[in-house]
Structures are given as structure tokens and as C-alpha cells.
Amino acid sequence: MAIDYKPAVDFNHVNYSVEGFDILKNITDSFLEGKITTLVGPSGAGKTTLLKLCNGLLSPNSGEIFIKGKIISSYEPVELRRLVGLALQSAPMINGSVLKNLALPLALQGRQLSEKDAQNLLYDVGLEAEFLHRPIKDLSGGQRQKVSIARTLVNRPQILLLDEITSSLDRISQQEIEDLIVKINRKYETTIIWITHNLQQALTIGNYAWVMMNGEVIESGTSDLLHSPVNEKVKLFLKGEVK
Amino acid sequence: MSYLHLSIALIFVIIPIVLSKTLNLGLERDTIIAVVRSIIQLLAVGYVLKFVFDSENIIYILLMITIMIIAATQNARKKGVSITGITWKVAITLVVIEALTQSILLGFSITPPTAQYIIPISGMVIGNSMVLAILFLNRFTAEVETHQDETELILSLGGTPKQAIRTQLLTSIKSSMIPTIESQKTIGLVQLPGMMSGQIIAGANPIQAVQFQLLILFLLLTTASITSAMLGYLSYPSLFNKRMQMLKRCLAPPEV
Ligand SMILES: Nc1ncnc2c1ncn2[C@@H]1O[C@H](COP(=O)(O)OP(=O)(O)O)[C@@H](O)[C@H]1O
Ligand SMILES: [Mg+2]
Numbered sequence: 001m002a003i004d005y006k007p008a009v010d011f012n013h014v015n016y017s018v019e020g021f022d023i024l025k026n027i028t029d030s031f032l033e034g035k036i037t038t039l040v041g042p043s044g045a046g047k048t049t050l051l052k053l054c055n056g057l058l059s060p061n062s063g064e065i066f067i068k069g070k071i072i073s074s075y076e077p078v079e080l081r082r083l084v085g086l087a088l089q090s091a092p093m094i095n096g097s098v099l100k101n102l103a104l105p106l107a108l109q110g111r112q113l114s115e116k117d118a119q120n121l122l123y124d125v126g127l128e129a130e131f132l133h134r135p136i137k138d139l140s141g142g143q144r145q146k147v148s149i150a151r152t153l154v155n156r157p158q159i160l161l162l163d164e165i166t167s168s169l170d171r172i173s174q175q176e177i178e179d180l181i182v183k184i185n186r187k188y189e190t191t192i193i194w195i196t197h198n199l200q201q202a203l204t205i206g207n208y209a210w211v212m213m214n215g216e217v218i219e220s221g222t223s224d225l226l227h228s229p230v231n232e233k234v235k236l237f238l239k240g241e242v243k
Numbered sequence: 244m245s246y247l248h249l250s251i252a253l254i255f256v257i258i259p260i261v262l263s264k265t266l267n268l269g270l271e272r273d274t275i276i277a278v279v280r281s282i283i284q285l286l287a288v289g290y291v292l293k294f295v296f297d298s299e300n301i302i303y304i305l306l307m308i309t310i311m312i313i314a315a316t317q318n319a320r321k322k323g324v325s326i327t328g329i330t331w332k333v334a335i336t337l338v339v340i341e342a343l344t345q346s347i348l349l350g351f352s353i354t355p356p357t358a359q360y361i362i363p364i365s366g367m368v369i370g371n372s373m374v375l376a377i378l379f380l381n382r383f384t385a386e387v388e389t390h391q392d393e394t395e396l397i398l399s400l401g402g403t404p405k406q407a408i409r410t411q412l413l414t415s416i417k418s419s420m421i422p423t424i425e426s427q428k429t430i431g432l433v434q435l436p437g438m439m440s441g442q443i444i445a446g447a448n449p450i451q452a453v454q455f456q457l458l459i460l461f462l463l464l465t466t467a468s469i470t471s472a473m474l475g476y477l478s479y480p481s482l483f484n485k486r487m488q489m490l491k492r493c494l495a496p497p498e499v
Contacts, residue, residue, distance in 0.1 A: 056487075058488060059362060067277040078401045078487070085400075088399075092392035092396040094396070155400065211338055
């Protein structure tokens with residue numbers, strides 16, 4: 001049965017360090033195609049770094065990463081980053097309007113985003129059309145996060161990397177974004193890798209989960225591992241988080 | 244003016260030293276060093292220039308220009324140490340500017356091909372280019388640092404390094420050129436430019452002095468724009484590697 005599941009992203013003994021400091025240590029695991037995998041773990045565990053390795057913003061010091069069966073270095077960087085989309089917690093923006101930010105992925109290819117498409121994108125993330133011409137600097141943290149998610153979807157990535165994208169959202173917005181991501185996952189069979197601090201979120205939306213600490217994946221499997229972890233450190237971490 | 248008169252003019256050095264002592268500014272040492280250095284350096288340059296003018300040998304002219312470029316490069320490169328190969332990038336920019344300006348000046352016979360013209364004009368062009376290079380590098384490294392999130396964003400959306408750095412590059416080119424343009428708007432209203440004053444004092448016809456000053460101003464506009472633009476386009480590629488990743492050694496580590 002498990003043979004049917006192909007890895008969308010496959011890590012093989014991957015190490016990443018900066019100036020002698022090991023940030024990721026010997027990561028060997030895979031993210032399955034068309035599935036939602038959540039990444040949990042304390043801050044500083046290396047989760048964000050792992051996402052940046054997946055879309056080639058960083059390269060490992062040793063080991064190999066395969067994207068859809070092809071070694072990552074065989075992709076052109078631009079092609080890879082359109083295939084593997086990334087939305088960061090910090091939701092960085094370029095100066096200008098919401099529309100300018102939404103149009104950015106296409107503008108980089110010399111293409112245009114129609115106002116209609118832009119409105120639909122806003123609608124998907126739960127923002128009204130009137131936001132289109134607002135300057136980014138007038139947006140709240142939560143609204144910026146929504147624009148950032150919508151912008152990542154413009155390239156229609158087959159693999160979607162999400163870094164704590166609901167951390168500054170209220171409960172209702174959080175629910176809307178979860179529904180949207182699950183819908184995208186079902187409709188386009190998009191592979192989702194989702195970093196979250198919210199264990200409830202990991203349990204409800206994730207098919208699989210990885211628990212990371214100190215640059216290592218110390219436990220991974222189907223999401224119910226978050227209910228009944230084997231590793232002692234994971235038990236302690238989960239207890240602290242649940243409370 | 245005789246050396247005797249010049250020595251009497253040292254009164255103008257004694258005044259700030261006395262003032263520094265009375266007010267406890269602690270600037271006496273630096274003032275004396277500055278005075279001694281300027282006396283030695285300028286006298287040396289004066290004698291070298293006299294020798295070069297007298298000999299009228301192209302080799303000496305080229306040698307002096309080379310020394311100017313090396314000195315200016317040494318000075319400007321310090322502001323861009325995080326950029327790989329900054330030394331030759333600054334040097335090549337200065338060489339191109341010097342070659343371009345002199346070929347226009349000499350090619351159209353705007354100035355005569357003598358050391359008396361080539362050397363001072365080269366000095367002004369190279370000196371100004373150095374200041375522009377410093378202004379540009381200061382601003383560019385600061386822009387890259389403060390906007391690294393945007394750069395990474397554009398890369399992550401499938402943009403090229405050139406697209407990712409464009410705003411920072413253009414802002415830096417523009418802002419380093421502005422002082423040159425602005426200072427020319429008010430020139431002559433408040434302060435006579437140094438070169439022009441010097442010529443007038445030395446007995447030149449004021450209109451001639453003005454013509455020369457205008458020539459220099461035009462030159463400096465070209466110098467400013469080419470220095471910033473050329474250095475910018477030479478510099479930005481070394482912030483990235485072949486995999487279109489931003490090189491972290493150019494940046495401070497992120498906050499966690
Ligand atoms: N460019 C960098 N230079 C130095 N240290 C870094 C750099 N990027 C990340 N780190 C370090 O790597 C570790 C993991 O960071 P990160 O991947 O952001 O963790 P997480 O997302 O799990 O909180 C942290 O200790 C952080 O300080
Ligand atoms: Mg993180």
C-alpha cells in the first residue's frame with residue numbers, strides 16, 4: 001500500500017551549517033506527494049531553515065535533496081522556486097499597494113495579473129476587494145499575512161511551504177486559511193509542508209507530522225504521533241505546548 | 244607670495260591651537276599633525292608637478308595618474324569590503340572614467356594635451372569619482388542589509404538576483420548622485436568654487452576662470468553618474484552565487 005506514496009521532497013543525510021554551527025543535522029526523511037505534513041518543534045529547531053532548503057534559497061553543506069524525484073541541483077533556481085512556493089511568517093512585502101504585491105510573481109516574469117484574478121485571490125484568503133489598492137503599510141499584521149499567502153499561490157506551486165502563516169491571525173481567519181489550504185491540497189493535489197506552533201492545527205489538518213529539535217528530526221509519522229509520541233523529549237515538548 | 248609671508252600666515256594655525264587649549268577641546272595634537280602633513284604633502288606634490296611639467300614626458304603623466312587611481316582605490320575599497328573583488332571593481336571604474344573624460348577633452352581639443360591641464364583635471368575627476376564611490380558603497384551596503392527580506396522574497400518567488408536587488412541598486416545610485424547635482428544648483432551664490440578662486444587670485448581673467456570651472460562641473464556630472472552606475476552593476480552580482488542565493492557573509496545573521 002505505502003508503495004503508492006511518492007515523496008515530493010526527499011532528504012538524504014542532509015546537513016546544513018553556518019560558520020561551523022550545525023543548524024540541520026543528518027536529516028533523512030521525506031514529505032509525501034499530495035499530503036499535508038506539519039513541522040513542529042521549539043524555536044531555533046531549524047524548521048525555517050529546512051523550508052528554505054526545499055526551495056533552494058539555501059543549499060545543504062552535504063547530503064542530497066530530491067524534489068519530485070529529481071535532484072534539486074538539476075532544477076534551474078527560478079523554475080524550482082516557482083514549483084516550490086514559500087510563505088514566511090514575517091510576510092515580507094515590497095513597497096506599494098496590495099495589488100502590486102499580488103502581481104509581483106507574474107511581474108517578475110514580465111506578465112500581468114488582472115484585477116479580476118487579484119480580487120479572486122483576495123477573496124480566497126478572506127480579504128475584501130477594496131483592499132486591492134490599499135498601501136501595504138496600512139495593513140495589520142494579520143492582513144499582511146493573508147496577502148503573503150495569496151501572493152505565494154499566484155505561481156500555482158505544486159509544493160507549498162508555509163511558515164507559521166496563521167500565527168498573527170484571529171481564530172476565524174485562522175479557520176479560513178486552514179480551509180483554503182486544505183481545499184488547495186484536495187483540488188490540485190498540492191503537497192503542503194506547514195510549520196506550526198499550534199498542535200491542534202497540526203492534528204486537524206495534517207496527515208503527517210515531523211517533530212524537530214536542535215536541528216534534528218526526532219520523530220516523524222502520521223499526525224497521531226502527536227497524541228502518543230514515543231520519544232521522551234517529544235513527550236516533554238508536547239506537554240509544554242499543549243498546556 | 245614668499246615663504247616669509249607664508250610663515251607669518253601660520254598665525255591662522257596658532258589661533259585654533261590656543262582656542263583648543265583654553266576650551267579644553269583636546270584638538271591641539273590633531274591640528275598640528277594636520278598642518279605638518281599638509282605642508283609636507285603639498286610641497287612634495289608641488290615639486291613633483293614642477294618636475295613633470297618641466298619634463299613634459301608622457302610616461303610621467305601616466306605614472307602620476309596611475310598613482311592617483313591607486314590611492315583613490317585604496318581609499319574607496321574600504322567601504323565595500325563585503326563585496327568580492329571590490330578593489331579591482333573600483334579601480335576599473337576609475338580607469339574607465341579617467342579614459343572617457345580625457346578622450347573627450349583631448350579628442351575635441353577642449354583642453355590642450357599638456358601636463359599642466361591633464362594632471363589637475365585628472366586629479367579632480369579621480370578625486371570626485373572616489374568620493375562618489377564611497378557614497379555609493381556606503382549607501383548600497385546599507386540598503387542591501389536593511390532590505391534583505393525583500394531581496395529574499397523576490398528570489399523565493401522566482402525572481403533573478405538582478406530583479407531582487409534592483410530597488411536597492413537604483414536607490415543607491417540615485418542617492419549618491421544627488422549631492423553633486425544639488426551642490427551645482429547653488430554654486431557661486433554663496434561660495435566661489437576653490438579652483439576658480441585660485442585662478443582668479445593667481446591673476447586669471449575671471450571669465451576664463453568661470454569657463455574652466457563650468458567645464459569641471461560638467462565633467463563632475465559625468466563622473467558622478469558613471470561612477471555610481473558602473474560600480475553598482477559591477478558590484479551586485481557578487482552578492483549572489485550561481486544558485487541565485489544571497490551570500491550570507493554579506494549580511495548580518497537574522498534575529499530569531
Ligand atoms: N544565517 C544564519 N546565520 C547564523 N545562524 C543562523 C542563520 N539562520 C539560522 N540560524 C540559526 O539556526 C537555528 C535554526 O533557525 P530556524 O531555522 O529559524 O529555526 P526555527 O524556524 O525552527 O525557529 C537558530 O539557532 C538560528 O539562530
Ligand atoms: Mg522559524
